[in-house]
Amino acid sequence: MDGELLLAAVLGVPRARLLTLDDVGDDAAARFEALVEQRADRVPLQHLTGRAPFRFLELAVGPGVFVPRPETEQLVGWALDGLAGSSAPVVVDLGAGSGAIALSLAHEYPAARVTAVERDPGAIEWTRHNAAARAAAGDPAVEVLSGDMTDPGLLRELDGTVDLVVSNPPYVPDGARVPREVADHDPPLALWGGPDGLDVVRGLLVTAARLLRPGGRLGIEHADQQGSALPAVVRAHGAFDEVADHPDLAGRPRFTTARRR
Ligand SMILES: C[S@@+](CC[C@H](N)C(=O)[O-])C[C@H]1O[C@@H](n2cnc3c(N)ncnc32)[C@H](O)[C@@H]1O
Numbered sequence: 001m002d003g004e005l006l007l008a009a010v011l012g013v014p015r016a017r018l019l020t021l022d023d024v025g026d027d028a029a030a031r032f033e034a035l036v037e038q039r040a041d042r043v044p045l046q047h048l049t050g051r052a053p054f055r056f057l058e059l060a061v062g063p064g065v066f067v068p069r070p071e072t073e074q075l076v077g078w079a080l081d082g083l084a085g086s087s088a089p090v091v092v093d094l095g096a097g098s099g100a101i102a103l104s105l106a107h108e109y110p111a112a113r114v115t116a117v118e119r120d121p122g123a124i125e126w127t128r129h130n131a132a133a134r135a136a137a138g139d140p141a142v143e144v145l146s147g148d149m150t151d152p153g154l155l156r157e158l159d160g161t162v163d164l165v166v167s168n169p170p171y172v173p174d175g176a177r178v179p180r181e182v183a184d185h186d187p188p189l190a191l192w193g194g195p196d197g198l199d200v201v202r203g204l205l206v207t208a209a210r211l212l213r214p215g216g217r218l219g220i221e222h223a224d225q226q227g228s229a230l231p232a233v234v235r236a237h238g239a240f241d242e243v244a245d246h247p248d249l250a251g252r253p254r255f256t257t258a259r260r261r
Contacts, residue, residue, distance in 0.1 A: 065122070115143045
């Protein structure tokens with residue numbers, strides 16, 4: 001699969017077109033071979049093609065930004081189900097990275113007013129780049145804000161007015177073993193979440209409780225080992241009810257949702 005996608009990227013054709021090709025020129029073959037070597041050295045496929053598919057979008061990615069994962073598509077699906085029927089919902093994505101969540105929500109629910117918050121100065125360049133590309137393609141503008149999701153002063157003007165806070169925060173416990181593609185190529189700020197992986201989440205909950213209106217919804221992605229721990233932390237915070245956990249398509253615990261009391 002990776003080989004086919006790399007060859008398709010070298011030739012600038014969709015993967016299915018490879019079936020119809022009789023031959024590959026020497027230049028393209030040499031470029032393909034170089035990419036295969038890099039992939040064999042565990043450079044992520046998406047860094048080599050420069051693109052990452054996510055729901056209905058294809059986002060630009062590369063060194064400095066977290067590669068969006070298919071698991072996160074379901075969190076967006078849950079978010080869209082909750083927005084259905086609301087006229088101009090206010091949405092905040094905390095830790096936007098490539099903009100996968102924020103830009104998908106704006107694309108699939110154009111009535112939403114979406115703000116994307118990102119702290120990493122390298123990553124936010126990708127958020128801005130992708131947001132500008134989607135706006136140029138006709139999607140509603142997404143506001144991209146440089147900020148820390150645990151900052152008590154973040155987005156104060158939205159206090160108590162937000163309909164949906166959604167986040168795929170850094171949640172990998174410090175010291176956990178991760179594949180080389182992740183350890184060597186995803187930015188550290190996108191991964192590590194303290195001893196139990198939930199340090200950033202604890203700060204995020206304080207921000208979400210402040211921003212959300214009563215009845216507003218919260219959705220947070222987590223690691224497969226955090227299917228009990230994250231709901232427990234959300235319950236313990238005290239500002240949320242209807243706390244539930246949801247599996248991904250592989251059946252592993254993947255995201256926690258809750259409602260602002
Ligand atoms: C796991 S990545 C998710 C990126 C994107 N939302 C996605 O789903 O592909 C987490 C993102 O949160 C950002 N981040 C980490 N700590 C943050 C903080 N305290 N405030 C804002 N953003 C933060 C990281 O830089 C990274 O881009």
